[in-house]
Amino acid sequence: MELKLNNGVTMPALGLGVFQSPPEETTAAVQTALEVGYRHIDTAAAYGNEREVGEGIRRSGLDRGDVFIETKVWVSDYGYDESLHAWDKAVGKLGVEQLDLLILHQPAPDRFEKTVAAYKALETLLADGRVRAIGVSNFMPQHLKQLLEATDVVPAVNQIELHPYFAQRNVQAADAEHGVLTQAWSPIGGITFYPGWGENRKNVMRDPAIAAVAKAHGKTPAQVMLRWHLQQGRSAIPKSTNPARIAENFDVFGFELSAAELAAIDALDTGVRSGPDPDVARPERFAMVIPEA
Numbered sequence: 001m002e003l004k005l006n007n008g009v010t011m012p013a014l015g016l017g018v019f020q021s022p023p024e025e026t027t028a029a030v031q032t033a034l035e036v037g038y039r040h041i042d043t044a045a046a047y048g049n050e051r052e053v054g055e056g057i058r059r060s061g062l063d064r065g066d067v068f069i070e071t072k073v074w075v076s077d078y079g080y081d082e083s084l085h086a087w088d089k090a091v092g093k094l095g096v097e098q099l100d101l102l103i104l105h106q107p108a109p110d111r112f113e114k115t116v117a118a119y120k121a122l123e124t125l126l127a128d129g130r131v132r133a134i135g136v137s138n139f140m141p142q143h144l145k146q147l148l149e150a151t152d153v154v155p156a157v158n159q160i161e162l163h164p165y166f167a168q169r170n171v172q173a174a175d176a177e178h179g180v181l182t183q184a185w186s187p188i189g190g191i192t193f194y195p196g197w198g199e200n201r202k203n204v205m206r207d208p209a210i211a212a213v214a215k216a217h218g219k220t221p222a223q224v225m226l227r228w229h230l231q232q233g234r235s236a237i238p239k240s241t242n243p244a245r246i247a248e249n250f251d252v253f254g255f256e257l258s259a260a261e262l263a264a265i266d267a268l269d270t271g272v273r274s275g276p277d278p279d280v281a282r283p284e285r286f287a288m289v290i291p292e293a
């Protein structure tokens with residue numbers, strides 16, 4: 001299933017995420033994903049595994065043009081020249097000559113002028129054909145508005161925290177209004193259950209309403225959540241390093257949720273995020289240096 005971006009480029013709706021995938025497991029995870037049919041990988045400079053993603057793609061034997069590669073510029077590389085150079089680092093590690101989608105990892109709310117300069121570098125990379133599409137991540141409507149006022153190219157994608165417990169309908173609406181495709185991170189709610197991210201979180205994977213829909217279709221909660229994204233027109237990039245779960249998360253094209261089931265999942269939204277608030281300045285993030293290729 002392909003989605004058309006606002007510049008005409010097509011992107012497979014479902015991709016493999018690799019946040020927290022240890023480098024030594026990433027090559028195999030990417031290879032497995034490509035074997036079971038994924039054609040889209042979402043990585044980031046900050047994940048420290050772009051090199052292994054590139055290796056997994058090469059080992060698959062697929063043509064470069066058959067795999068959609070998405071990666072992200074980290075905040076410490078924001079600024080015009082810095083972000084142009086972030087492209088050099090990314091393609092050097094991935095071992096490719098062109099990126100399919102390059103996005104800003106998050107707004108830097110206290111240094112928005114640097115965020116804008118970084119985006120202008122993405123516009124240059126796009127004009128030069130070094131990337132096929134550009135976008136943003138974790139942009140709230142006010143960040144998007146500020147960016148649109150200061151730049152020329154409307155982002156193709158906004159990648160945000162989005163699962164049944166936090167659907168961010170206001171962000172989805174702002175994205176849609178401007179022709180920006182919303183892409184869900186933690187699409188099966190990883191941020192609500194992966195360890196070390198705070199106690200007392202409510203695990204969306206164990207939600208009884210989702211379990212009921214899953215049971216009705218003979219599917220798993222993860223598959224139901226991915227169907228919910230796809231049927232509502234979003235891109236989703238579930239992460240796994242486990243071969244069975246990588247395959248499970250791609251086996252979502254043979255069933256359909258009803259309007260009532262979609263509405264039941266929509267009704268689970270708590271309005272409370274589990275991940276970091278993009279509007280809070282986090283100066284410590286600028287201390288993380290992205291290594292050269």
Ligand SMILES: NC(=O)c1ccc[n+]([C@@H]2O[C@H](COP(=O)([O-])OP(=O)(O)OC[C@H]3O[C@@H](n4cnc5c(N)ncnc54)[C@H](OP(=O)(O)O)[C@@H]3O)[C@@H](O)[C@H]2O)c1
Pocket residue numbers: 016017018019020042043105106137138159160184185186187188189190191194205220222223237238239240241242245246248249
């Ligand atoms: N832009 C951003 O700021 C941002 C932030 C977070 C994530 N992301 C991107 O979005 C991707 C996905 O988000 P995420 O990794 O946070 O969460 P996720 O994909 O919703 O969930 C991943 C977690 O679920 C487990 N899992 C995977 N498939 C499963 C299944 N079928 N049944 C049960 N458990 C399953 C994984 O463990 P196993 O590996 O052991 O299967 C992992 O702990 C990331 O990898 C990254 O590419 C972007």
